[in-house]
Amino acid sequence: MQFTYRSYASMIENLLNRGYQIRNYKNWDDTAKTVILRHDVDYNLKKAVALSEVEKKVCNGGGIYFVLVSTDFYNIHSKESRKAINTILENGGSIGLHFDETQYSIFSEEELKKYVCKEAEILSDIVGTRIEAVSMHRPSANMLDADIRFANIINSYSHIYIKEMKYLSDSRRHWRENVDEIIEQGSFTRLHILTHPFWYSQGVESNLKQTLKEAILNASLEYYDNLNDNFRSLQEEIRRSEIERMIYQ
Ligand SMILES: [Zn+2]
The missing domain is CATH 1.10.287 (Helix Hairpins)
Incomplete structure (x- = not known):
């Protein structure tokens, strides 16, 4: 799979052709072949908007865009960022919280929960709806092992989404497995696909x-x-x- 919008669109077309239905972290279990399209927005909201345009055209939206509240790369309080978030929503996407634990001095699970909850509230004020899910930015091994449950927000790194679903990610602009082949074969009934909009662009494949x-x-x-x-x-x-x-x- 290439890191172009065309290639991403054909990945979704393949999913639909193979009978996968696009779901979220709450309703993934209500269909025989399910896929969660997760996007971690690490650096650039404009790229997230562009990917949501692709999804709007191909599958009427359905992707979940996890945005950072604490980052030096973009400011979710700015007018432009709020517009970007609204456009993602209009394109049929939804917004989750991308949480960077390194922004805080966190020494306990309670502290982690406190900061996640605080950021979720800030984000939900901007989005205008409750934030249903959180994904961790560059999670530590401890965080992945802990299988932490939050009271009011779904942890997308819960074992259920990482171990019980087939989890595929393009981290560092590299699919460790052949995502197209896995979709083609259709042997996994539950897919959780993480893409980073930052890597995708219009036009020809780059490096x-x-x-x-x-x-x-x-x-x-x-x-x-x-x-x-x-x-x-x-x-x-x-x-x-x-x-x-x-x-x-
Ligand atoms: Zn991230």
């Missing part, structure tokens, strides 16, 4: 280094645009085209 490089360079243009919105006459000091030239030279 890991190129994808990272483009993201880093694009971020400097986004920084310019944000500065331009906040700093009077920025263009008189430095033009966008100058930055572009530096990037693309």
